[in-house]
Amino acid sequence: MSDPDLAIVSIETTILDVPLIRPHKFATTTSEVQPILLVAITTAGGVTGHGEGVVPGGPWWGGESVETMKAIVDNYVTPYILGRGVDEITGILVDLERIVANARFAKAAVDVALHDAYARHLGVGVHILLGGAFRTGVDVRWALGAAPVEEVLDEIEEKIEARLNFAFKLKMGALDPAVDTERVVSIAEALDGRAGVSIDVNARWDRFTALRYVPELVDGGVELVEQPTPAEQIEVLAEINRLVGASVMADESVQTPHDAFRIATLGAADVLALKTTKCGGLQRSKQVVAVAKAAGLRCHGATSIEGPIGTAASVHFACSEPGIDYGTELFGPQLFAVELLQTPLDYSEGQVHLPTGLGLGVELDMDVVKHLARN
Structure with a gap:
């Protein structure tokens, strides 16, 4: 990290319960609301990037839920990456593999928030x-x-x-x-x-x-x-x-x-x-x-x-x-x-x-x- 404005100063997680227009039926469950873990990563430069931790219908699909994802991000990811730069996406993700096994939905929320924050800092879209x-x-x-x-x-x-x-x-x-x-x-x-x-x-x-x-x-x-x-x-x-x-x-x-x-x-x-x-x-x-x-x-x-x-x-x-x-x-x-x-x-x-x-x-x-x- 060469630019101090890229340093991560906070990671906030919020669980949302979003109502659906109709019940959505999976093989083993039916959802009337979609829980979402919203992850917000803010840099020293005042830029905030967002990511989502979302599973289809709950833990039946892959074992994760918004509650488990929040615990992983709050207790294991946040202490490890505070102070690092949002431009260190590859390095952060490699290191997370050593800290948390699997938990891919939780890691995806962090990955996307890092991309969003870094792209905003650069003044470009994530696709760039x-x-x-x-x-x-x-x-x-x-x-x-x-x-x-x-x-x-x-x-x-x-x-x-x-x-x-x-x-x-x-x-x-x-x-x-x-x-x-x-x-x-x-x-x-x-x-x-x-x-x-x-x-x-x-x-x-x-x-x-x-x-x-x-x-x-x-x-x-x-x-x-x-x-x-x-x-x-x-x-x-x-x-x-x-x-x-x-x-x-x-x-x-x-x-x-x-x-x-x-x-x-x-x-x-x-x-x-x-x-x-x-x-x-x-x-x-x-x-x-x-x-x-x-x-x-x-x-x-x-x-x-x-x-x-x-x-x-x-x-x-x-x-x-x-x-x-x-x-x-x-x-x-x-x-x-x-x-x-x-x-x-x-x-x-x-x-x-x-x-x-x-x-x-x-x-x-x-x-x-x-x-x-x-x-």
């Missing part, structure tokens, strides 16, 4: 720190809950007519597999190719259930099958990938560069769900994408239902990384019933567009943040 943007927006797939067929179709039509989304994902794994499969096939048939349909089982089917129902789903019009079987059973995922003609996407199975290498080696998936949250931030995400590109795999810009800070970070990443070449589902803020930004992210023409301001390019409405802060 990542090599520069080569596009100004990315396609966004919308995720649907486990509502009845007619309600789902109405929601899809509203999104298409508003030109917000042209591809859709259906959550599975919570209902009886036969009933759930019939529901999804009915939706795909009703759309008749007017919009892309994918499914996400959140790793909740066993091998026998997946082998029975995934081919039926693909025959019924599903174009992408996301993580039907448990994360550690990569050999089973490879078996399914060989069985069906549609693309198979790994999500829970890939969180590290080595995970990506193993999936590529076994031919377990065609697409990787790249969440900047589960990978541990922007720097680690670049490593995962590099492995995917070397192996000829595509990457999908996936979501943990981030708020606008985490979403903006993922948009900067996707717009600067050609390896994100299978679209995204960075719809998180669209699912929120409350706007956290002074100026909302731009969702239009089926895309979310790159913010153009300094750092992440977005500014929080601090009155709303204070209102939603957990006491």
Whole structure:
């Protein structure tokens, strides 16, 4: 650190509970609010960068929660990096690996806050720190809950007519597999190719259930099958990938560069769900994408239902990384019933567009943040 203004003088963490526009159903839980850990890193020069610690629906997904992330950041990260420079991103992240194992969602919040603060100090957007943007927006797939067929179709039509989304994902794994499969096939048939349909089982089917129902789903019009079987059973995922003609996407199975290498080696998936949250931030995400590109795999810009800070970070990443070449589902803020930004992210023409301001390019409405802060 050559500039004393870059020194980190404070790290503040705040838990927010953000209401959703409708319940969002995962395989094992349903969310009506999205908890977010907001991390604010402030420098001696008076610049503040923000990051988010967000998991999809709670600790069921990867073992972390906003409460565990807050404890990690407050008690282990903060004492170690106070006084260091926000330009020491690589060094800080390397050192954190020696202090805290795993905890990638918590580390991602710190990683993004460092990028935001450093880019603001330099007077540039975060995408500049990542090599520069080569596009100004990315396609966004919308995720649907486990509502009845007619309600789902109405929601899809509203999104298409508003030109917000042209591809859709259906959550599975919570209902009886036969009933759930019939529901999804009915939706795909009703759309008749007017919009892309994918499914996400959140790793909740066993091998026998997946082998029975995934081919039926693909025959019924599903174009992408996301993580039907448990994360550690990569050999089973490879078996399914060989069985069906549609693309198979790994999500829970890939969180590290080595995970990506193993999936590529076994031919377990065609697409990787790249969440900047589960990978541990922007720097680690670049490593995962590099492995995917070397192996000829595509990457999908996936979501943990981030708020606008985490979403903006993922948009900067996707717009600067050609390896994100299978679209995204960075719809998180669209699912929120409350706007956290002074100026909302731009969702239009089926895309979310790159913010153009300094750092992440977005500014929080601090009155709303204070209102939603957990006491």
